[in-house]
Amino acid sequence: MNLYTSPVPRREGPVFDRQARLRTEAPVFVIGAVNMDLAGTPTNPLREGDSNPGRITLTPGGVGRNIAENLCLLGRKVSLITIMGEDPYAGMIREHCLKAGIDLQYSFTEPRENTSAYLCINGQDGDLNVAVSDMSICDKLTPDKLEPLLPVLNHGSMVIADANLPEETLAWLAKHITVPMAADPVSVSKAARLKPLLSRLTLLKPNVPEAELLTGMIIGGDADLPKAADALHRLGVQRVYISLGGKGVWADDAREGGVLLPCIPGPVVNSSGCGDAFVAAAADAYLSGLNTMQAADRALAASAICAEDSAAVSPKLSNKAIDLKLGLSM
Numbered sequence: 001m002n003l004y005t006s007p008v009p010r011r012e013g014p015v016f017d018r019q020a021r022l023r024t025e026a027p028v029f030v031i032g033a034v035n036m037d038l039a040g041t042p043t044n045p046l047r048e049g050d051s052n053p054g055r056i057t058l059t060p061g062g063v064g065r066n067i068a069e070n071l072c073l074l075g076r077k078v079s080l081i082t083i084m085g086e087d088p089y090a091g092m093i094r095e096h097c098l099k100a101g102i103d104l105q106y107s108f109t110e111p112r113e114n115t116s117a118y119l120c121i122n123g124q125d126g127d128l129n130v131a132v133s134d135m136s137i138c139d140k141l142t143p144d145k146l147e148p149l150l151p152v153l154n155h156g157s158m159v160i161a162d163a164n165l166p167e168e169t170l171a172w173l174a175k176h177i178t179v180p181m182a183a184d185p186v187s188v189s190k191a192a193r194l195k196p197l198l199s200r201l202t203l204l205k206p207n208v209p210e211a212e213l214l215t216g217m218i219i220g221g222d223a224d225l226p227k228a229a230d231a232l233h234r235l236g237v238q239r240v241y242i243s244l245g246g247k248g249v250w251a252d253d254a255r256e257g258g259v260l261l262p263c264i265p266g267p268v269v270n271s272s273g274c275g276d277a278f279v280a281a282a283a284d285a286y287l288s289g290l291n292t293m294q295a296a297d298r299a300l301a302a303s304a305i306c307a308e309d310s311a312a313v314s315p316k317l318s319n320k321a322i323d324l325k326l327g328l329s330m
Helices: 014-021 065-072 088-100 136-140 143-153 168-176 190-201 206-215 222-234 274-287 291-309 317-328
Strands: 028-030 035-042 056-059 080-083 117-124 128-134 158-164 181-184 201-204 239-243 249-253 257-261
Touching: 028 056, 028 065, 035 088, 056 065, 056 088, 056 291, 065 080, 065 088, 065 158, 065 249, 065 274, 136 317, 143 249, 158 168, 158 274, 168 190, 181 190, 181 274, 190 201, 201 274, 206 239, 222 239, 222 249, 222 257, 239 274, 239 291, 249 291, 274 291, 291 317
Parallel strands: 028 080, 028 158, 035 117, 158 181, 181 201, 201 239
Antiparallel strands: 035 056, 117 128, 239 249, 249 257
16 A cells, blocks of 8 residues: 655646636536525533523534535636525525626526424534434435536536435436546435435535445544545545544545545534535646645645634635645644
């Protein structure tokens, strides 16, 4: 097994040259969920079964939407294909997306459905403790809705899907999309939906329980991580990033092998959007021609930037911020 250990090379040329180039490229299509995020973080250690003084925030979220906004912050042209109701949450989400530069022209509206909502309770340290999601509207994002968009999708630079989509939709994408694809399993309860898509994936970021579900393996320790990654490679995934939470990520390439990369040290205010920042930065790095391990370094830096912010997407994210974060950590 080859382990990548050399430092991340600096990008050549000024950042504004890269941004000008990105604006001329085909868009990334993100297909997935939007929802209104309600997050509560207690001032003191969380006491279950009791009222906890703390802070409550209301912000647009959803795995697909978060990935799309992160990609915009990294300079990518992004079109989000999602589904919303006709309610105040939808209006707030649309306004926020448009201000962020996310194109919504191919998204759908279901007037009789509620826009998705996600309620999470964090621990005092900002780490997720428990969450409840109401996302039944995502079941309406079916292949018949996407089929007219197929020529558009296959002229993008990449399609990124999240597992909030129905399994039949993910299977349809696997059959018909010809451009590179990435996916986010979202949760253990939804990860199995990605199985029809694995053979088409350029990039996948599961956590340990999601990787166990997708491979049928038990990951009992670090020694099992390369075995799980190899199993995902055999299923067709090219770049595997197994998230280990605060421990870092196992980054594994189908040809180069893998390595355990630690998190970049820093304060953790809110961890709920860190995985979405990771996926966006890993996809951006892939599209920029960086290898699997270089992409992992940049994705970990993006996650660290996100963790320092109370919002699910940090407005401070940029390629310059990632370069700075990597420079400070190396």
